[in-house]
Amino acid sequence: MANIDIYLEEEFASQGGLKDRLLGSDRLFSTGYELAAFAAGIGYKLVKEKNKPLRECHATAQKNALTIKLSTNAARADTFVTDLFAILEVKENIGSEGDQDLVIESTLQALKEDGFGERCKMFNRYVHTGLHHISDTHNNHNLPYSEVVLRFALEGPFCFEPTA
Numbered sequence: 001m002a003n004i005d006i007y008l009e010e011e012f013a014s015q016g017g018l019k020d021r022l023l024g025s026d027r028l029f030s031t032g033y034e035l036a037a038f039a040a041g042i043g044y045k046l047v048k049e050k051n052k053p054l055r056e057c058h059a060t061a062q063k064n065a066l067t068i069k070l071s072t073n074a075a076r077a078d079t080f081v082t083d084l085f086a087i088l089e090v091k092e093n094i095g096s097e098g099d100q101d102l103v104i105e106s107t108l109q110a111l112k113e114d115g116f117g118e119r120c121k122m123f124n125r126y127v128h129t130g131l132h133h134i135s136d137t138h139n140n141h142n143l144p145y146s147e148v149v150l151r152f153a154l155e156g157p158f159c160f161e162p163t164a
Contacts, residue, residue, distance in 0.1 A: 004070045004117050006036070006124040008131065009058060013065030018135055021145040023066070028149055032068040033078050036127045038149070040085065042157045043129030048092065050158070055128040057121075070120050079116075082123045086110040089122070133157060 012018045022028050022035055029035040046052040059065070070078045090106045110119075137148045137160055151159050 004120040005061065006068050006070060006120055006127070007057065007059035007061065007064035008032070008036075008066040008068070009128065010063060010065045012131060012135070018131065018138070018145055019065055022149060028146055032066050033070075036068050036123075037078075037081050038153075039128075039130030039134065040081070040123055040126040041130065042133055042152060043126035043131075044085065044088065045157050046129055046133055047126070052129065052133075054125045055132055057124045057128045070116075070123075082116070082119050083111055085123050085126060086115075086119045130157075 008019070014020075019035075023032060024030070029038065043054070047054050061067070068078075070082055087107055087110065090103065090110050094103055094106060109115075134145065134148055134152070137143070137152075138145050141148070141160055
């Protein structure tokens with residue numbers, strides 16, 4: 001099975017920064033994939049519920065804070081989550097009331113093995129949208145990264161926004 005690498009931008013690797021504070025055996029996330037999956041979920045909610053733009057990722061194999069390996073092995077959680085975002089995109093594009101045959105055909109098309117690299121790129125864009133929101137919230141509210149993430153997990157990614 002093929003592996004695809006996704007990369008986190010260097011700005012997340014500063015001393016005492018997001019990566020240092022959230023990633024490690026004694027931190028909230030023990031693997032880069034776990035951090036990426038959480039951040040992608042935050043990014044997805046921002047894009048779909050708040051119409052925030054999906055961020056581009058400018059990290060490369062030579063210039064990055066962290067390399068995360070994703071596999072096309074369907075038994076792995078990283079593959080499942082990457083595929084899940086592709087399925088959610090199909091649902092958003094067609095709508096839940098769309099023609100079921102079209103939904104099935106579009107889903108099968110979106111999940112073709114030769115499209116895994118594109119799914120990983122899209123997943124990484126959601127990851128970066130979420131990571132930037134975590135970082136911005138940390139900076140704007142002067143809170144530890146771990147508190148921001150725990151509040152997002154318990155109350156949702158909009159919990160710091162003023163309520164009307």
